[in-house]
Amino acid sequence: MKKTGTKKWVIVLLHIAAWILLFSLPYLLRPSYDPNDHRRPDAIDPVANFIAARINDLMLILFFYFNAGVLFPKLVYRKKYVWYFAALAGWFVVFWFLSTSLWQFVSPPGYVTMRKHLPFTLFVFLFILACSIAYKTITDKVKADNLVREKQNENLKTELSLLRSQVSPHFMFNVLNNMVALARKQSELLEPSLIKLSSLMRYMLYETGEEKVTLEKETEYLQSYIDLQLQRFGKKLMVNTAVLPADKQYDIEPMLLIPFVENAFKHGTGMIEQPQIDIKLEAKHNLLLFTVTNKYDPSSTEIKDDASGIGLANVRRRLELLYHHQHVLNISRENGIFNVSLQIQLHS
DSSP states (O other), rough: OOOHHHHHHHHHHHHHHHHHHHHHHHHOOOOOOTTTTTGGGGGGGGHHHHHHHHHHHHHHHHHHHHHHIIIIIIIITTTTTTHHHHHHHHHHHHHHHHHHHHHHHHOOOOOOOHHHHHHHHHHHHHHHHHHHHHHHHHHHHHHHHHHHHHHHHHHHHHHHHHHHHOOHHHHHHHHHHHHHHHHHTOOTTHHHHHHHHHHHHHHHHHGGSSEEHHHHHHHHHHHHHHHHHHHHHHGGGEEEEEEESSSOOEOOOOOOSHHHHHHHHHHHHSOOOOOEEEEEEEEEEEEEEEEEEEEETTTTOOOOOSSSTHHHHHHHHHHHSSTSSEEEEEEEETTEEEEEEEEOOOOO
């Protein structure tokens, strides 16, 4: 946090230095004037000249940041070009009028007129506009490049984590033990259990290598995981699953939802009276709604599952990188109920 704050101060100081240098150029490059010309610039009161210049500079600075922070991103990025040029025209007219009036107030009569002041005002306005657009474009490009690099690094870390432990080894051990028991009993449940386990392993080994998968594949994986867990716990655990049909096909990052379900089975079972897990998933109008609710033991100090998936903390980080400003994640613990509510803006 301290490093980020220092970086912001450095940026502010660089902006201030750049503005000081820019507005000092007219004084550094000031031409020579006829000393007999009573209307020469140095005939203007120095204090009034300084105040007028600074007010003019402040108007230009205000326009620079307003264009970079509001007009350009709100209008150009949304392809509202007519509104953008109309806004620029309005800003220029106001600036031309105020700047001319300002210099007329501090200059000898007739030295500054609207017509004479137009070329200079237009040049300065277009120069500041070009600088503002260049500044916004470059800073956005730098941010986008940094985000891409951060996503790539996060994807590499996630891939390593998934390869090490995509599903809790404890869960796999119990599933295999359960299948051994089914084989000894020659149970009819053995074959469908093997099929579901095969589907689960296939998804983890092949589908998670892709940048995105269909929401349908992700939900099939979730259902296979839940079914295998139910075979393990039997009637000792109540699981209510509601996966509503999506209104169209959506894509989502693989293994994004399973950590929440893993966490529910981890902390929602064991020494808990009448354990129950409720899972609901719905996708419509480009919005994913996913909730997982389970009972938990409030006296338990275990808040992280070191052996299951990538953990809730890393899921938060993945969501922040993959769906920046396009998701809402709420996690609450109250009255022995652990609740996860996730909303994601999806793209078909």
